[in-house]
Amino acid sequence: xxxxxxxxxxxxxxxxxxxxxxxxxxxxxxxxxxxxxxxxxxxxxxxxxxxxxxxxxxxxxxxxxxxxxxxxxxxxxxxxxxxxxxxxxxxxxxxxxxxxxxxxxxxxxxxxxxxxxxxxxxxxxxxxxxxxxxxxxxxxxxxxxxxxxxxxxxxxxxxxxxxxxxxxxxxx
Numbered sequence: 385x386x387x388x389x390x391x392x393x394x395x396x397x398x399x400x401x402x403x404x405x406x407x408x409x410x411x412x413x414x415x416x417x418x419x420x421x422x423x424x425x426x427x428x429x430x431x432x433x434x435x436x437x438x439x440x441x442x443x444x445x446x447x448x449x450x451x452x453x454x455x456x457x458x459x460x461x462x463x464x465x466x467x468x469x470x471x472x473x474x475x476x477x478x479x480x481x482x483x484x485x486x487x488x489x490x491x492x493x494x495x496x497x498x499x500x501x502x503x504x505x506x507x508x509x510x511x512x513x514x515x516x517x518x519x520x521x522x523x524x525x526x527x528x529x530x531x532x533x534x535x536x537x538x539x540x541x542x543x544x545x546x547x548x549x550x551x552x553x554x555x556x
Contacts, residue, residue: 446477449506449533452484456493456537463487463538469546470536478509483530493539500534501525507534514545 453470455463463485474480496514500507500522507520525532542548 444477445479447479447504447506447509449478449480449510450483450531451480451510452486452501452530452532452535453482454486454488454535454537456488456491456496457540457542458491462542466538466542466546473546474510474513478506478513480510484532488537493537495541496539496545497521497537498534499523499537501528502533504533510534510536516545 451470453463453467467482467485471480471482495518496516497518498507498511498514498516498520500520501524503522511518511520520534
């Protein structure tokens with residue numbers, strides 16, 4: 385029984401195992417390296433977009449103002465007609481939302497003016513942006529359930545303030 389065969393170095397099974405151990409896996413290594421480069425490039429582009437992208441160029445809104453518009457000159461439906469125009473006339477850092485339109489106590493108002501209903505710079509900014517050039521008066525509303533920040537009372541000079549001429553004046 386001394387003839388049991390032991391694998392020798394010249395045996396073919398031994399050579400196959402040895403050949404597999406020496407063979408490098410270059411394709412797998414290159415594939416992993418390629419994927420790593422793609423991930424690094426994606427992360428770098430994402431970082432650049434966040435730090436220098438669109439978000440840094442936008443001007444932010446700092447003040448929000450709920451506005452009540454009252455018709456003080458007597459033209460029918462004027463407060464409703466100008467509500468959207470007022471919202472569009474305001475620029476950042478102020479954002480205005482017209483939440484109530486109605487008639488003023490009397491219709492003899494000649495100059496448009498603003499009454500601040502809450503403390504803060506929002507009513508002053510609106511006065512500057514509309515070019516009213518007068519001081520804002522402060523009068524708090526007792527039951528301010530609509531959260532009104534300021535009241536704009538339209539006078540007969542509203543066409544000059546909003547750049548309207550007689551052709552733009554329409555009653556609907």
